[in-house]
Amino acid sequence: MAGEIPDLHATERTGTGKGAARQSRRDNLVPGIVYGGGADPLPIDLKYNELIKRLKAGRFLSTLFNLKVEGQEDVRVICRGVQRDVVKDLPIHVDLMRLRRTSRINLFIPVEFVGEEQSPGLKRGGVLTVVRPEVELKVTAGDIPEKITVDVSGLDINDIVHISDVDLPQGTRPMITDRDFVIANISAPSGLRASDDGEEDEGEEGGEE
Numbered sequence: 250m251a252g253e254i255p256d257l258h259a260t261e262r263t264g265t266g267k268g269a270a271r272q273s274r275r276d277n278l279v280p281g282i283v284y285g286g287g288a289d290p291l292p293i294d295l296k297y298n299e300l301i302k303r304l305k306a307g308r309f310l311s312t313l314f315n316l317k318v319e320g321q322e323d324v325r326v327i328c329r330g331v332q333r334d335v336v337k338d339l340p341i342h343v344d345l346m347r348l349r350r351t352s353r354i355n356l357f358i359p360v361e362f363v364g365e366e367q368s369p370g371l372k373r374g375g376v377l378t379v380v381r382p383e384v385e386l387k388v389t390a391g392d393i394p395e396k397i398t399v400d401v402s403g404l405d406i407n408d409i410v411h412i413s414d415v416d417l418p419q420g421t422r423p424m425i426t427d428r429d430f431v432i433a434n435i436s437a438p439s440g441l442r443a444s445d446d447g448e449e450d451e452g453e454e455g456g457e458e
Contacts, residue, residue, distance in 0.1 A: 254325070254393075257314035258299070261321065262292040270342065279340050283316065283326060286347025293318060293345075300340055304331070311356055311385070313393065316345065325390060327354055350391025355424055357383040358394055360432060364402025374438035375406040380431045384412065385424040394418040399432060409434040 262269060262280060269292075270280040278294040303309050309328055316326045325348045332342040348354065360382055365371055384397060399415055410432045412423050423430075 254313055254315045257295075257303075257316050257326070259293040259295050259316060259318050261318055262294045265292055274341065279343055281343035281345060283324070283345045283347060286324065286349060288347065291318070291321070295343060297340075300343070304340065308357055313348070313354065313356060313390065314345075324348075348390040350389070352390040353387055354390055355385055355387055356393065357385050358388070358421075359383045359396045361396045361398050362401055362433065363398055364400045367402035368404050368435065370404050370406040370408060370435035371401070373406060375435040376438065377401065377433060378436050379433045381433070384432070386417070386421045387424055388421045392418075392420055394421060401433070401435070404435050406435055406437045 259281070260278075262273060264272070273280040273294045276294075277297045279297050279300050281293045281295055283291040283293055309331070312327070314326050314328075316324050326345040327348060328343060329346045330344040331340050332344075333339060334341050360379070362377065362379070365377065368375075368377075371377060386394075386397075388394065397415060397417060399410055401410070404410070411429045412425075412432060413429045415432060417423070
């Protein structure tokens with residue numbers, strides 16, 4: 250399970266319709282609706298400044314939140330849409346979907362690298378280049394992995410880790426399925442690369458004589 254599912258605080262909106270939504274915006278709130286999960290839709294308000302902070306942090310549409318509304322049971326939700334003002338490009342409405350434990354969703358899961366002390370390539374001065382510090386996976390809402398682990402203890406210089414080399418948690422799969430994308434690689438140290446380039450140049454010059 251994921252270690253930390255961030256809380257998203259909201260208040261229940263008593264009125265409905267455009268008039269109530271306009272009043273929320275005048276009160277520096279962003280109206281929204283929570284739907285799905287076998288329950289009635291719940292109109293809510295989110296604090297404008299907090300929502301802006303979440304949006305600027307990124308991944309808002311692919312982050313699982315624990316929605317906390319006073320007087321309601323906490324529920325896991327994922328954003329399914331943010332409507333924005335066509336002129337100012339600021340949020341004016343948010344759609345949140347309740348999730349059952351069996352719901353399948355797309356989330357970015359962080360990658361943890363282990364075994365760096367044993368890696369032959371890193372011992373020789375190679376550099377671990379992380380191409381994807383997180384990977385988008387299709388996961389079950391009730392069983393979200395905290396991270397995926399990549400063991401680099403057996404990697405040498407110029408070795409590459411593809412997604413197919415990673416043991417993914419049971420029940421998850423990568424969203425990108427049409428190609429075996431790179432997670433990380435161990436590149437040669439700059440001194441070794443320069444040495445190799447120099448040897449190639451000398452060989453080319455010798456061939457021209």
